Amino acid sequence: MTGFGTALAVESRKARASWTLRVTGLLLALGVPAIVASLVVAARGGGTPEARAQLLAKLGPEVVAADWHALVLASTQVTAAASVFAFGMGASWLVGREFADGTVPALFGLPVGRRAIATAKLVVHLCWALLVCVALVVVLAVAGLALGLGPLTGATAAGLARIVVLGLLTALISLAAAVVATLARSVLAGVAVAAVTIVTAQIWVFVGGSVWFPLASPALWAMHPGSVPAGALALVVAFGAACAALTVEAWRRLQLAR
Amino acid sequence: MTETLLRLDGVGYTYPGGAGIRGVDLAVRAGEVHALVGLNGAGKSTLMKLVLGMLRPQAGSVEVLGAEVRAAGPEVWAGVGAFVEHPLTYGELDSTTNLELAARMHGIARGDVPAAVGDVLDELDLARYARVKVRRLSAGNAQRLGLAAVLAHGPRLLVLDEPTTALDPAGIITLREAILRRAAAGTGALVSSHHLDEVARIADRISVIAEGRLVGELDPGGVDIERAFFAKVHEAVTA
Numbered sequence: 161m162t163g164f165g166t167a168l169a170v171e172s173r174k175a176r177a178s179w180t181l182r183v184t185g186l187l188l189a190l191g192v193p194a195i196v197a198s199l200v201v202a203a204r205g206g207g208t209p210e211a212r213a214q215l216l217a218k219l220g221p222e223v224v225a226a227d228w229h230a231l232v233l234a235s236t237q238v239t240a241a242a243s244v245f246a247f248g249m250g251a252s253w254l255v256g257r258e259f260a261d262g263t264v265p266a267l268f269g270l271p272v273g274r275r276a277i278a279t280a281k282l283v284v285h286l287c288w289a290l291l292v293c294v295a296l297v298v299v300l301a302v303a304g305l306a307l308g309l310g311p312l313t314g315a316t317a318a319g320l321a322r323i324v325v326l327g328l329l330t331a332l333i334s335l336a337a338a339v340v341a342t343l344a345r346s347v348l349a350g351v352a353v354a355a356v357t358i359v360t361a362q363i364w365v366f367v368g369g370s371v372w373f374p375l376a377s378p379a380l381w382a383m384h385p386g387s388v389p390a391g392a393l394a395l396v397v398a399f400g401a402a403c404a405a406l407t408v409e410a411w412r413r414l415q416l417a418r
Numbered sequence: 419m420t421e422t423l424l425r426l427d428g429v430g431y432t433y434p435g436g437a438g439i440r441g442v443d444l445a446v447r448a449g450e451v452h453a454l455v456g457l458n459g460a461g462k463s464t465l466m467k468l469v470l471g472m473l474r475p476q477a478g479s480v481e482v483l484g485a486e487v488r489a490a491g492p493e494v495w496a497g498v499g500a501f502v503e504h505p506l507t508y509g510e511l512d513s514t515t516n517l518e519l520a521a522r523m524h525g526i527a528r529g530d531v532p533a534a535v536g537d538v539l540d541e542l543d544l545a546r547y548a549r550v551k552v553r554r555l556s557a558g559n560a561q562r563l564g565l566a567a568v569l570a571h572g573p574r575l576l577v578l579d580e581p582t583t584a585l586d587p588a589g590i591i592t593l594r595e596a597i598l599r600r601a602a603a604g605t606g607a608l609v610s611s612h613h614l615d616e617v618a619r620i621a622d623r624i625s626v627i628a629e630g631r632l633v634g635e636l637d638p639g640g641v642d643i644e645r646a647f648f649a650k651v652h653e654a655v656t657a
Contacts, residue, residue: 162492163523170519177510266506266564269470269577271492271525416472417433 163272167280170272171254175284180253185288188239188246189295193303196234200226200307228309232319233383235300236326240379241358243327247289247334248354254281255338255407256347264345265416278411282338282404286331293327322382329378329393332400333357339403342410374399420447423575423606424469428478431468439464439630442478446575446606451597453621453638454610455647461630462610466502466579469608483575496525499573501581505564509553513544513563516552520567538570543592557584565593569600576600576607582616594620614643628654 175181202211203226223230255278258264267277297320301312334354341350357375364376371380371388374396381388424446432438439461446452456462467473468480471487480487485494506523507516517535526534539545542562552560561584568576576597582590597607597620611617617624617638624636626647633654636646 163525166522170522173515173519174508174511177508177515179510261508262504263506263508265467265470265472265503266501268472268502269495269498269500270523271496272523273492415474416467 162276163270164276164279167272167276168283171277171280171284172287175254175288178253180257181250181288184246184250185292185295188242189292189299192235192238192242192296193299195238196231196300197303197307199223199234200231200309203230226309228304228313228316229319231300231304231307231309232316232323235296236319236323236379236382239296239323239326240330240382241362243289243293243330244334244358244361245354246292247285247327247331248337248357249351250288251282251285251331251334252337252341252347252350252354254285255411256341256345256350259341259345260347264414268416274411274414275408278342278408279404282335282407285335285338286328289327289331289334290324293324296327297321297323322385326378326382329381329396329400332396332403333375333378335400335403335407338407339410342407342414420449422447422481423483424577424608425481426465426469426478427481429465429468429475429480430477431464431473431475433464437461437464437630439468439627440477442627442632444608444625444632446608448574448604448606449601450622451601451607451609451620453617453624454608454627455612455614455617455624455636456610456627457651458612460627462627463502463579464630465627466500466577466608466610469577470498470500470502472502492525496571497574498577499524499568499571499575500577501564501568502577502579505561506567507552507560507564510551512549512551513555514539514548516563517567517570521570524568524571524573526571534570534572538566541569541592541596542566543588558586558589561585562589562592565596569596572600574605576605576609578607578609580610580612582611582613590616614647618643626650626654 203223223234258267267274301320337350337353340353341347361375361379364373365379369376371377372392372395377388377392378396381393422445426442426444429442430440442465454462468475469482482490483494483497506520514535517538518531521531521534539548542565544562544566547555547559552563555563565581581593585593601607621638624638626633626636628651631654634650636643640646
């Protein structure tokens with residue numbers, strides 16, 4: 161692929177300067193632990209009886225135990241929803257900004273091809289998502305220790321690692337936003353896809369749909385690893401790969417007739 | 419014989435609404451500044467988009483630096499500098515960083531980037547804005563920076579669509595000198611403009627485009643170039 165190394169260096173530099181990626185990443189990495197920490201505090205009796213009852217109804221009796229297991233479980237549930245939107249927005253912005261900012265004509269007539277540029281954008285997206293997920297679990301661990309939940313056990317560490325994998329699988333799913341942002345030439349169109357993905361996945365889980373549905377299987381796996389076969393997760397990877405291939409091909413064939 | 423850097427033979431492209439260009443033959447030779455003048459919607463930008471692969475011709479062929487545009491590889495595009503609609507610059511980055519990234523995207527080796535960027539910052543009188551974020555630059559300076567981004571790698575062929583639109587008189591003179599300096603060194607340039615006086619100062623040839631067709635040439639040294647331009651446009655519109 162012509163000029164991929166150059167494209168990756170350029171896209172990485174653009175991403176480092178991006179307030180969109182910075183703010184979105186920080187909101188996810190700090191927001192999820194903040195929400196979950198407040199839930200743990202509430203479960204310990206920090207809230208009203210009504211609030212505790214609502215918590216029980218929403219997150220289940222395990223969370224009300226207010227221990228490491230509760231923290232990991234609640235974090236998994238919140239991350240499953242929040243990361244779809246955050247990573248969908250990131251993916252959409254990374255490709256759609258060239259249309260929104262009007263810079264896309266300047267990406268023609270270069271020795272670095274548009275396939276390389278699009279691929280570099282997707283690689284940057286996945287690296288950013290990994291960085292955010294690692295930061296998120298580090299903050300979660302610090303929050304758990306600060307809340308006095310005791311030393312980290314192997315099971316807790318495994319749960320935190322699953323959150324990182326959940327985030328990466330979600331980042332793959334969110335590449336659907338990159339496809340739509342490219343085809344529609346609009347950041348907002350990609351963000352809309354992220355919103356629809358959240359709603360669809362949540363409803364799917366709520367009605368107890370099949371674990372083979374790629375939009376829902378990462379969250380189901382992260383909460384109950386034994387309930388989701390490896391094949392279902394492979395399907396998520398295949399879905400992400402298909403979205404990546406479609407995005408790159410759309411960039412290769414791009415024409416500016418409108 | 420002077421090398422032809424850009425050649426369009428019978429090129430046509432029609433948008434769904436019916437606008438576009440048709441039957442365009444045009445050439446830009448080494449060391450030549452070829453200006454393209456026309457009213458809004460005449461087809462100037464469409465022609466330039468076809469040259470750069472933003473549109474695929476529905477008829478005819480486009481050759482850039484000897485290669486059919488559809489098959490042109492990185493070695494061909496490394497010799498082209500183009501400014502159409504928007505420059506390769508990003509608001510969140512400062513001028514120097516934008517030029518460094520543009521230089522890399524135009525194929526300059528990493529080790530040669532600082533010197534190339536420093537030279538073009540000085541040439542386009544942008545050194546004082548070197549560490550200013552692009553979003554804080556005036557429209558004219560942002561345009562100057564965009565032009566610097568397509569000049570830094572020393573292209574053999576320049577394709578510039580309305581390059582003076584936002585420039586102040588000093589910027590226009592700076593750009594004019596930059597283009598003429600490169601043309602003297604063998605670079606060919608295709609430049610579109612509304613400003614007849616301006617193109618008359620730099621162009622070796624002036625082609626008039628109207629209703630999507632090249633309808634004749636103007637003499638850059640002519641005494642009443644404006645009258646000659648409107649006569650050709652009127653002739654094309656009423657034909």
